[in-house]
Ligand SMILES: Nc1ncnc2c1ncn2[C@@H]1O[C@H](COP(=O)(O)OP(=O)(O)OP(=O)(O)O)[C@@H](O)[C@H]1O
């Protein structure tokens with residue numbers, strides 16, 4: 130399909146005193162899609178986003194937004210985008226409405242125009258009743274909603290969301306997903322970062338998994354899962370010492386793509402469960418392995434992540450301290 | 454141009470709003486210098502101070518010029534603090550991601566700091582008036598004092614903002630601030646005239662722009678135009694150089710931080 134390119138990132142590098150925060154990143158975002166950058170803490174997601182919104186100059190490489198270079202045509206780019214930072218960038222002393230009024234002036238809206246938009250946005254994010262309270266009295270979720278309203282105020286062509294649901298309760302997360310889908314329905318392009326797999330899976334049309342400043346893989350969630358090849362049958366065996374023999378027995382059989390031992394049994398990647406399941410059961414029977422538990426899974430994004438980064442997304446704790 | 458003005462007035466309004474929400478801090482800001490320095494210090498050292506050395510009828514009238522310039526110093530050096538917090542909590546990033554002129558945020562801060570400082574200077578001169586210190590050069594003299602204060606304040610605020618943009622943590626910022634401000638005060642003619650200082654101190658104090666400012670403000674309050682004019686001319690020259698240096702440094706720090 131031939132689609133308009135909204136953002137084009139080419140060989141982007143950003144180095145902080147010899148530490149590569151982002152290393153040779155290239156990807157494109159299509160107009161009208163929700164594009165996700167998925168990665169653990171310190172992967173370089175925010176750095177990439179900051180470059181796109183003109184706040185960081187790349188060490189090398191280029192990025193364009195709607196065809197405008199983020200360094201040379203920064204002013205033009207700034208008129209096209211809205212940004213919701215990762216930190217709650219809120220002035221505790223200002224009310225919600227005053228935040229939006231300030232931004233209205235910075236986007237050069239007339240007072241009438243600003244008032245109209247501000248009322249719409251307050252309604253959208255459900256903050257009407259709290260609009261005239263100082264932000265220091267807001268809950269975390271209310272601050273996040275205000276953040277999002279601020280990002281939407283310029284009515285941007287492209288909205289950048291840095292970890293929009295970090296630290297929110299389940300309801301607020303679902304609410305924000307709803308907003309984002311609605312924005313997409315209105316024709317907005319959304320670029321977001323996240324380190325929640327379910328968020329990336331359910332919300333993003335396409336996503337790039339990045340780790341250590343590099344793109345590990347890129348595609349729609351479904352493509353990525355299919356690319357792993359096949360569904361997974363997980364067996365839990367009663368006698369753990371039978372695992373190796375069952376593994377050798379199953380390996381190389383038709384309909385079975387790969388076999389991996391786990392702590393309590395085997396993970397078997399199969400082409401089609403219809404053919405594979407009988408074969409597996411028959412083999413187990415023949416070797417006298419009693420099966421305690423059998424589970425059948427379509428590949429999840431977790432599996433995609435593990436396959437491409439060699440670890441689960443939650444196993445990145447050591448990086449957290451160094452990431453700002 | 455119209456956009457620029459819209460940005461700057463909205464950003465300046467934000468600083469005013471913040472201050473007005475912090476009622477306690479506002480009171481403190483306005484009252485602290487005159488209460489502490491002028492009234493306590495002025496009266497405390499009334500006896501100790503030798504009017505011969507001071508060349509003034511009493512210590513309060515001597516101290517008034519020093520308190521005016523010290524207020525400028527404190528406000529100026531603290532002028533970058535709010536930007537430092539904005540930088541640290543990401544608000545600055547949000548502002549800079551909008552299509553504003555890159556200098557708007559900084560300019561709004563200058564306007565705000567200069568406005569508050571002028572008000573404080575007027576309050577200090579008003580309180581001194583109640584203590585019988587009547588500026589010898591009248592209204593025009595007061596305007597000149599404000600001008601000198603502003604010229605000094607611009608440079609100081611630029612230093613403070615440069616620091617806010619360059620420091621890694623706000624601990625660093627406040628250490629440097631504390632390290633700068635006391636020696637600036639003691640190595641100046643704020644509390645005693647240079648002639649009453651040990652030789653090495655008065656030598657160092659000559660290189661302190663604060664000394665020049667005070668030595669121009671003091672005759673404006675105590676003596677009259679004939680005595681004050683040469684000092685005023687001189688301080689304007691000194692401040693032009695001082696401001697040029699500070700603004701240059703500030704612009705460099707800002708460009709480095711904001712790309
Ligand atoms: N200003 C900076 N100076 C030095 N290093 C930095 C700076 N900003 C980011 N880094 C480093 O760059 C790397 C990528 O940081 P980035 O903030 O882009 O990560 P992230 O993917 O957004 O992580 P998180 O999920 O924690 O937000 C990290 O190792 C971080 O320590």
Ligand SMILES: [Mg+2]
Pocket residue numbers: 174175176215291
């Ligand atoms: Mg981040």
